[in-house]
Amino acid sequence: MPKKYYAIIDVGSNTMRLVIYRRDNGGRFREIENVKAVARLRSHLQDDGTLSNAGMDTLLRTLKGFSEVVLSYRLEELICVATATIRQAGNQEDIIRAVSDETGFDMRILTEQEEAYYGYLAVVNSTPVEEGITIDIGGGSTEVTYFKDRQLIDSHSFPFGALTLKQDFFADDLPSEEELGELRRYLLEQFGTLPWLKDRRVPVIGIGGGARNLVQIDQNMKEYPLAGLHQYRMKENDLAFIKNYLHTLSMEKLQKVEGLSKDRADIILPATEVFHCLYDRTAATSFILSRKGLRDGIFYEQLTKDMGTDVFPNVLEESIQELVSDYDLNLKQIHHVQHLAGDLFRALQEKGIGSLNKEDWLEVKRAGHVFNLGEYIDGESSSQHTFYLLANRTIDGLMHTDRLRLALLASFKNKTVFKQFLSPFKEWFLKEERKKLRLMGALLKLCYSLDSTRRQAVEKLEVEVTSEEVLLICHCKGAWMAEEYQAEKHKKHLEKSIKRSITMQFVEKR
Structure with missing residues (x-):
């Protein structure tokens, strides 16, 4: 599919900027080039309110430079907007005409x-x-x-x-x-x-x-x-x-x-x-x-023009779906791991283990979307890649602390690695918060291992919790040897967090 490029030129009072965007298959705009020029057009407004000849020269020279950049792209659309200085200029009609004649840009002056x-x-x-x-x-x-x-x-x-x-x-x-x-x-x-x-x-x-x-x-x-x-x-x-x-x-x-x-x-x-x-x-x-x-904001208006509203229904959901698309994550596996995690989470919550609540489940579910996404780069060090990618990538809809929490959950491997990732941010969380994050990460890791072959062999979990033990009855279809091996290997992380032994039974679904 051919790449689709869009451009916007922002003629501000202090700076002028050209930004080139590429629209991906999911409809999102990605910034791929950003050219800034400090023009300070405001300083060229004269006492009579008109933009001076020197200001006009600066404006046109900068726009001509931008026009050379956009020639490198086959643009679907170019938008040129101007704000306060051009809006307040007494000779704005002359400015618009000169811009059109010299560059071919149709400059739109935004209202306040x-x-x-x-x-x-x-x-x-x-x-x-x-x-x-x-x-x-x-x-x-x-x-x-x-x-x-x-x-x-x-x-x-x-x-x-x-x-x-x-x-x-x-x-x-x-x-x-x-x-x-x-x-x-x-x-x-x-x-x-x-x-x-x-x-x-x-x-x-x-x-x-x-x-x-x-x-x-x-x-x-x-x-x-x-x-x-x-x-x-x-x-x-x-x-x-x-x-x-x-x-x-x-x-x-x-x-x-x-x-x-x-x-x-x-x-x-x-x-x-x-x-x-x-x-x-x-x-x-x-x-x-x-x-x-x-x-x-101008591009969000473009993105939403067929939705009947200019406001996305859910900013974070859009961002999570973008991550799923960027790292080619398996949606079927994601939903199945979330399903298994829900069974286990609710059982622990009902018994009051870990003081788990509704907001915690939303975090676990969110992390389930991107768990182990670093495998996209390298399977052997996927935990490190997962943490780095999520902790250091802007995720619209998540404040910085929440982004860090997502990275800690989605990258969970074991207690040692968890503490290593957490070390620079230890003061960000209370001791109880750190313990709960580790529990939720271990829970997610165990459920992820229960779909290690991505075949949904373990269809559902039946959970029985006592004061000393958690019994996980895994109802399966087909061969489950790989899932059993991985789960037995990783259950210890959750055992340490909940201070109970975990016994696992794998039974064929009838």
Whole structure:
């Protein structure tokens, strides 16, 4: 099947970006090329509100460069959108015409409402957050939205961005204490004009380069052991610490801060102040980064146009199905292992073993989808590959701690390897949580071994639990020698977790 490519060009106030996507057989868009240019078009708006000739030259030169890149692909569709600076330019009609004449691109200028909406759409289709406030700081505007039950309730676009705030409030690249105080008062006053922001006590989700750089700085300072930025969570004291730390640095040192793009060094302080002020105004519970933003929102709209809704029914389910497809996992085996795991899980739960609950079963079932997926790379070290792939791959719909839990369950091999994988993250979990994760991983490992030949030879489990023993009666069809061997080999891991011996009986189903 021929590959289908799509492209989007985002003409922002600070940066311009071209992103090429490939659509896979499952309908998902995968980013395969990302070209960024720091154009700072906002600085080319003149006193009369028009984009200057120099700004026009920068815009057209950059777009011509993008047009050369897209020639390498046979595109199904190319979308070119522009935001605040072009939207606010008094000569936007001349700009649109020049872009069309010089590059052939049909540039669409997004309204304030559209820009806010696409940011919201990106967040609800790529994170597990049910209720929250999004904020997208561009160079010349800032969009905020409030959503509940994943539905958009309110939105607003402020006519200020990181570049304009710097220009309006800072005399030099680095602000004085007085200038920062004046900026903070202004931002709190602006956010105060929206009653729906006050004391929401929900997460604030940051979109865009400023939020991304803030998270990268935080991860570098903490020597964060997991890969990935999307769905990373910070608290108010993290925001305050980074803001205060950055304010102490000279421009030369600021440009060398790990995680901070050099081209954003002079605008990171106003961006950070915006996040901090919004956090205070909303009494936020946390600050979460969404790597998915406006461009992704536009493509989510494309993906869902035949669904009757722009919001995916279940973000995590979509991501799990993507993993199953990417690693060519056997769905028949997955469902059978989940079936056997359900029989055993319910029996232990009924006896109160391990304090298992409904949420634990959902985790076991989820891990059953991707258990041992590292075998795709190498059978001998599949546990290591499984853990690394899941722990260090962005999974839309899973926060970082939940992604780590999934990796620990799906890669379970034995107690030693489990502790080895857990070691860098030991402080993330209480002792009881660690014990329960080990139990659930051992349970899943045993049930996986009961379908070792992928023939569903063990059709169902009958479980009897006493204070000293668990009796597993395995009702089988056909030959079950391989399953019996593997189960007897691996049952010890679960025995240690539940502190009971496990006796297994394999009987032919009548």
